[in-house]
Amino acid sequence: MKIQKRLYSYYLIWPALLIYSAFFVLPAIIGLYYSFTDWRLDRIAIQFVGADNFTRIFTDDILLLAMKNTFIFAIVTVVGKNVLGIALAVALNLRLRTRNLLRAIFYSPSILSILVIGIVFTPLLRTEGAVNRILESIGLHGLSQAWLTNPSIVIWTIAAVSIWQTTGFQMAIYLAGLQSISKDYYEAATIDGATSWKSFRHITLPLLLPAININVMLTLIGGLKVFSEVFILTGGGPGNASQVFGTIILRTFGEGNWGLGTAINTLLFAFVAVISIPLLLFMRRKEVSE
Amino acid sequence: MHSIKKYSTVALAGLLSVSLAACGGNAGPATNNGESAGSGAGEKVTIELAISKSSQDSPFIDKTLLDDFEKETNIRINLQLLPAEQTATVLQTKLAVNETPDLVQYNLASATTDLNLERNFEILDDEEWVSRLENKDVLSAYGHVYSFHISQDTGMQGVVYNKDMFEELGLEIPTTFEAFLAVCEAIKSSGVTPVFMPYKDNWAANIWPAAAFANAVEPSWFDQLNTNQVKWTDVPEFVTALEQQYEVYKKGYTNADVLADSYDMAVGKFLNKEVAMMFMGDWLIESVAEKDPNMNLGLFAIPSGSDPKIGASPLGGQLFIPKQAKHKDEAKKFLAYIATKDVAQKIVNERAYVSNLNDVVTPELPGYKQEIVDLYIAPKKTALTTDAYMLVDRNELYRALQDQFAGSKTAEQVLSTWSDKFSQLMKDKGAEGF
Numbered sequence: 196m197k198i199q200k201r202l203y204s205y206y207l208i209w210p211a212l213l214i215y216s217a218f219f220v221l222p223a224i225i226g227l228y229y230s231f232t233d234w235r236l237d238r239i240a241i242q243f244v245g246a247d248n249f250t251r252i253f254t255d256d257i258l259l260l261a262m263k264n265t266f267i268f269a270i271v272t273v274v275g276k277n278v279l280g281i282a283l284a285v286a287l288n289l290r291l292r293t294r295n296l297l298r299a300i301f302y303s304p305s306i307l308s309i310l311v312i313g314i315v316f317t318p319l320l321r322t323e324g325a326v327n328r329i330l331e332s333i334g335l336h337g338l339s340q341a342w343l344t345n346p347s348i349v350i351w352t353i354a355a356v357s358i359w360q361t362t363g364f365q366m367a368i369y370l371a372g373l374q375s376i377s378k379d380y381y382e383a384a385t386i387d388g389a390t391s392w393k394s395f396r397h398i399t400l401p402l403l404l405p406a407i408n409i410n411v412m413l414t415l416i417g418g419l420k421v422f423s424e425v426f427i428l429t430g431g432g433p434g435n436a437s438q439v440f441g442t443i444i445l446r447t448f449g450e451g452n453w454g455l456g457t458a459i460n461t462l463l464f465a466f467v468a469v470i471s472i473p474l475l476l477f478m479r480r481k482e483v484s485e
Numbered sequence: 486m487h488s489i490k491k492y493s494t495v496a497l498a499g500l501l502s503v504s505l506a507a508c509g510g511n512a513g514p515a516t517n518n519g520e521s522a523g524s525g526a527g528e529k530v531t532i533e534l535a536i537s538k539s540s541q542d543s544p545f546i547d548k549t550l551l552d553d554f555e556k557e558t559n560i561r562i563n564l565q566l567l568p569a570e571q572t573a574t575v576l577q578t579k580l581a582v583n584e585t586p587d588l589v590q591y592n593l594a595s596a597t598t599d600l601n602l603e604r605n606f607e608i609l610d611d612e613e614w615v616s617r618l619e620n621k622d623v624l625s626a627y628g629h630v631y632s633f634h635i636s637q638d639t640g641m642q643g644v645v646y647n648k649d650m651f652e653e654l655g656l657e658i659p660t661t662f663e664a665f666l667a668v669c670e671a672i673k674s675s676g677v678t679p680v681f682m683p684y685k686d687n688w689a690a691n692i693w694p695a696a697a698f699a700n701a702v703e704p705s706w707f708d709q710l711n712t713n714q715v716k717w718t719d720v721p722e723f724v725t726a727l728e729q730q731y732e733v734y735k736k737g738y739t740n741a742d743v744l745a746d747s748y749d750m751a752v753g754k755f756l757n758k759e760v761a762m763m764f765m766g767d768w769l770i771e772s773v774a775e776k777d778p779n780m781n782l783g784l785f786a787i788p789s790g791s792d793p794k795i796g797a798s799p800l801g802g803q804l805f806i807p808k809q810a811k812h813k814d815e816a817k818k819f820l821a822y823i824a825t826k827d828v829a830q831k832i833v834n835e836r837a838y839v840s841n842l843n844d845v846v847t848p849e850l851p852g853y854k855q856e857i858v859d860l861y862i863a864p865k866k867t868a869l870t871t872d873a874y875m876l877v878d879r880n881e882l883y884r885a886l887q888d889q890f891a892g893s894k895t896a897e898q899v900l901s902t903w904s905d906k907f908s909q910l911m912k913d914k915g916a917e918g919f
Contacts, residue, residue: 235913236577236601321745344744346891432687433744434888449574450878451599452913 230458236451248458257435261443264350269418275358276414280365288373302363313427316356343429346436357424365410372406408478419467531561532812533586539569543802544832554822560815573599580605585807587816593632594799606631607806614824617842623800632803633820635829636838641857642692642766642796648781650761658785662729665788669738672761681760682743687883689748692764695870696796697726697789707874713918717904726789727896743890770853783853795861796870877910
């Protein structure tokens with residue numbers, strides 16, 4: 196029987212656990228209670244209202260639009276960031292002379308503050324802004340849009356800006372994953388006559404699954420919780436066309452309807468948990484360990 | 486090998502403690518609370534005044550004023566500057582956790598909706614200066630005086646226009662909507678954008694409606710509205726007003742990208758003579774005059790409906806004393822100090838205010854202000870805009886107006902959306918009748 200000598204006692208975990216409980220777990224539980232009340236700015240007494248807040252979320256047009264936009268944003272950014280991230284990682288893993296420079300260039304937007312991104316992109320995306328001018332100059336006049344003021348495409352524009360900003364980060368994680376794949380597999384595949392697409396599909400992707408796992412989780416959770424990109428670029432506008440959960444919670448709190456705001460927050464938490472935990476378990480099972 | 490590990494551990498620990506300190510250092514300005522509460526012993530008392538960063542030109546926080554006050558009473562006023570977009574939220578939080586400042590500068594009308602005026606703020610009816618007020622109404626709510634100001638300049642809203650351009654083109658001030666469109670056509674033909682609409686800042690889209698609506702109904706109508714006896718959708722003139730504003734845009738009399746242009750571009754547009762008019766308030770004229778005193782701007786009433794009147798916004802930038810303030814007496818002393826004849830007269834002269842104290846004389850007003858007084862205030866052609874009567878947040882109305890300009894709502898839909906939201910908000914507040 197192997198006796199495992201523990202270096203550190205379990206008691207050392209208590210301080211961190213205490214702080215975590217006090218600042219995360221406890222407020223979450225208290226928040227859960229408040230979501231079922233009519234907690235407001237201008238009222239001292241709080242009454243239990245059951246699921247009223249939640250029925251309101253599913254019947255109010257703007258709250259439903261916020262839900263829809265949040266999911267659109269999350270899906271578009273998950274797909275965009277990961278597909279582009281893998282593509283960039285594979286491309287920048289080849290033997291190029293400017294490889295390191297290119298890696299730095301593609302990574303750099305992710306270290307920019309979101310405020311800077313907002314200030315830079317807002318004039319670029321105006322109808323007379325640089326993006327449309329470039330499209331016109333290469334003859335694609337028909338593609339020029341009111342990127343940030345057309346209600347039907349505004350959330351897609353914001354998703355595109357977000358993809359531009361953080362794909363480099365995803366690329367960095369994928370590069371790390373790629374470099375841990377042994378070259379022997381590729382050599383064996385080439386000897387057996389596999390095309391580069393085949394070796395990508397059957398060697399790279401399966402062995403990259405841990406990295407894909409991490410990145411999909413990060414981008415999915417980040418996409419569902421989005422706030423700053425939307426707030427900085429459009430503030431939820433024009434009108435309410437680009438509202439997402441994050442911004443609508445801010446607006447609801449601003450209106451003084453704190454119980455409803457907490458309820459939306461609880462719902463968001465539930466969505467994130469219900470979507471990401473099964474996904475995590477599913478992808479863990481698919482991972483191939485060396 | 487071992488020593489490298491030791492050094493890196495020490496370095497890492499040092500880095501961590503430095504970053505923790507950096508986080509902790511952001512404790513905020515509340516560290517001056519709880520200083521000596523008694524002022525009788527001649528000890529220095531420090532009181533807190535919370536004000537939005539966007540109101541830093543307020544006369545009440547002028548350094549000379551604060552220094553003089555400190556010299557005279559040994560009371561020091563510490564300023565808490567709040568970020569502009571979060572002023573309401575920060576104040577709400579401070580009031581909720583009883584970390585209240587001793588003085589707050591805010592707008593009376595918004596304070597009733599945002600800060601729960603009745604619950605959180607002191608009634609000032611018994612203060613000495615109240616008996617010297619010319620116009621108590623601009624400082625009162627619910628029948629009591631809640632705020633302090635020495636000006637009754639409420640900020641007028643209408644169409645800011647470039648007088649020189651009008652003179653050059655031989656244009657008269659339009660008093661009907663058709664005449665207004667004709668004026669726009671003439672200005673457009675001369676190569677200048679007639680109207681600047683910065684509706685990325687959605688509140689700007691409500692200037693025309695707020696004045697036009699107030700022009701269409703009696704003030705008593707709003708009391709009925711606030712008790713659910715009438716609805717926003719009951720008045721056809723409201724729909725007309727919204728359609729009119731949209732028509733100006735549709736006819737091409739405005740900047741191209743109304744939903745992407747913001748208010749902070751307005752001053753520049755006037756200075757560069759790119760635009761001739763804007764639906765805004767006289768504060769814009771002041772901002773432009775600051776940058777270029779030679780610009781000749783004026784204000785005329787929104788030409789919607791018959792016999793248009795200038796829209797008067799509720800007075801802003803007043804001082805309030807929270808009920809939970811720790812140094813209420815000292816705060817009241819500050820108000821009394823500002824209200825003394827000499828101090829008040831100095832401020833009124835410097836800022837060209839219309840004085841609200843009966844022993845403080847209104848100085849000679851700048852041209853455009855005197856014109857507004859002569860043309861509109863004196864002959865009583867002013868009407869309080871809808872903002873004065875609202876008890877709820879109007880953000881959804883502003884957003885609905887943006888939707889109209891984005892093409893996704895008609896004027897009727899804007900009103901019905903806002904009417905529903907208004908009922909919902911009033912119901913949430915527990916207002917009578919909803």
